[in-house]
Amino acid sequence: MGAGFLNEEGKEMFRDEFVRVSKLTHGNIVRINHFDDEMHILFPSSIKEEKFDVPYLELPYYAKGSATKFIGNIDEDTLWRFAGQVASGLAYIHQLKKDGKPKPIIHSDIKPANVLIGDDGTFMITDFGISVDLRATIRPGKNMDQDSGLTPEYADKDRHKGLKPVMATDIWALGASLFELATGDVPFGRMGGLTQETSSQKKPPIKQQLSSSLKELIWACLEENPWDRPSAQEIVEWARKRKRPVPRPTWIKIMAIAGIAIIVAGATWWLWPKKVDDGGGKNDSIMLAKVDSVNYIVKSQWDYCNKDNMDSAVVFASKLADADKKYKEAIAMDSVSDDAVKEASRRWVNSQAIINDAYKFFSSKEQSYRDIEAEEPAEKYARCREIIKEYVSTEIIKH
Numbered sequence: 001m002g003a004g005f006l007n008e009e010g011k012e013m014f015r016d017e018f019v020r021v022s023k024l025t026h027g028n029i030v031r032i033n034h035f036d037d038e039m040h041i042l043f044p045s046s047i048k049e050e051k052f053d054v055p056y057l058e059l060p061y062y063a064k065g066s067a068t069k070f071i072g073n074i075d076e077d078t079l080w081r082f083a084g085q086v087a088s089g090l091a092y093i094h095q096l097k098k099d100g101k102p103k104p105i106i107h108s109d110i111k112p113a114n115v116l117i118g119d120d121g122t123f124m125i126t127d128f129g130i131s132v133d134l135r136a137t138i139r140p141g142k143n144m145d146q147d148s149g150l151t152p153e154y155a156d157k158d159r160h161k162g163l164k165p166v167m168a169t170d171i172w173a174l175g176a177s178l179f180e181l182a183t184g185d186v187p188f189g190r191m192g193g194l195t196q197e198t199s200s201q202k203k204p205p206i207k208q209q210l211s212s213s214l215k216e217l218i219w220a221c222l223e224e225n226p227w228d229r230p231s232a233q234e235i236v237e238w239a240r241k242r243k244r245p246v247p248r249p250t251w252i253k254i255m256a257i258a259g260i261a262i263i264v265a266g267a268t269w270w271l272w273p274k275k276v277d278d279g280g281g282k283n284d285s286i287m288l289a290k291v292d293s294v295n296y297i298v299k300s301q302w303d304y305c306n307k308d309n310m311d312s313a314v315v316f317a318s319k320l321a322d323a324d325k326k327y328k329e330a331i332a333m334d335s336v337s338d339d340a341v342k343e344a345s346r347r348w349v350n351s352q353a354i355i356n357d358a359y360k361f362f363s364s365k366e367q368s369y370r371d372i373e374a375e376e377p378a379e380k381y382a383r384c385r386e387i388i389k390e391y392v393s394t395e396i397i398k399h
Contacts, residue, residue, distance in 0.1 A: 028089035030059060030126040064117035071112060072184025076210055083178055084239030085123040086115055091232035094167045102371050108165040110173035111154045153186040156193035166374045168226030175221025182208050196224055213243045227377040281337035290330040291344045298323045298351040317384035320355050324392040359388045
């Protein structure tokens with residue numbers, strides 16, 4: 001940053017940004033050496049130093065340079081390592097809090113040039129922590145490409161439209177970086193996500209000999225909608241296992257669980273003690289079998305739902321509401337004894353806990369997105385929360 005570009009507000013914001021960034025300690029983030037708010041320069045034509053009232057940072061020197069040296073010339077192992085290590089640094093800054101509330105740092109300019117290589121080959125994120133607000137203070141009125149930390153090739157459609165960067169912004173940029181390292185070119189040309197929005201081909205072709213799991217990772221990062229992209233922590237796990245860590249729900253798994261439920265239901269019918277109570281209790285075993293079946297559905301939904309996928313989350317919430325409805329229908333059957341209803345309630349406890357966890361999870365996700373002003377995904381999670389609140393027994397929802 002040159003002298004004369006910062007007003008007093010900008011200098012104060014710069015200091016605040018530095019204080020925050022200087023506290024970051026992570027193995028994949030470049031540590032800042034020094035900060036000062038006065039720059040001293042000795043010019044050849046002068047016998048004394050010139051002082052400039054402008055803050056600056058001093059960073060360590062990395063002799064191996066940046067990851068740009070690998071563009072179009074990288075093996076799969078190194079590409080996996082790049083993905084995992086950069087994502088690890090992002091996961092760290094994305095989970096930061098301030099005063100007990102989520103306050104993530106969004107890099108907003110992830111690209112190979114901003115990933116340096118340590119002496120041991122470790123990939124290190126650099127050139128971040130200077131907020132969009134600060135850039136606007138430095139040079140108000142300048143265009144977005146120069147001063148908002150946006151490099152068009154690595155920016156998703158929302159950034160091109162001037163929306164505030166969010167965590168998923170960094171994920172798209174990571175995907176663009178991985179694609180460029182692998183293929184030698186950026187995925188959607190000069191205008192990045194803006195081109196993707198109007199293109200019929202949402203997944204850019206990868207002709208290089210890469211594993212299907214690595215290609216899937218790159219395409220997942222480049223999803224057009226931010227809520228469809230994996231989190232940085234999910235990418236860390238993906239890179240570690242070299243496969244997606246959270247399987248999407250499949251009908252095969254659900255049908256298999258349903259099959260087990262049928263077997264259990266049959267066993268319950270034979271083993272549950274038959275009880276005659278003035279005509280009551282005739283349907284006890286049937287009612288309990290239905291409750292067990294619904295329990296399996298709730299458990300399978302919770303285990304296999306991709307909770308970071310908006311559409312899956314809405315379906316998940318709807319199925320929980322439907323499961324609660326089926327439970328109520330089961331215990332309302334004719335000719336069931338009070339003892340059997342009590343037993344059904346006891347068996348339903350775990351499902352109640354899952355539904356309650358889901359309600360709290362959706363509430364938390366909604367708030368997290370509202371904290372970073374990502375209204376569209378926040379509204380979808382709010383919808384999930386409302387589905388459960390509207391259709392599920394109110395007594396099991398604990399705020």
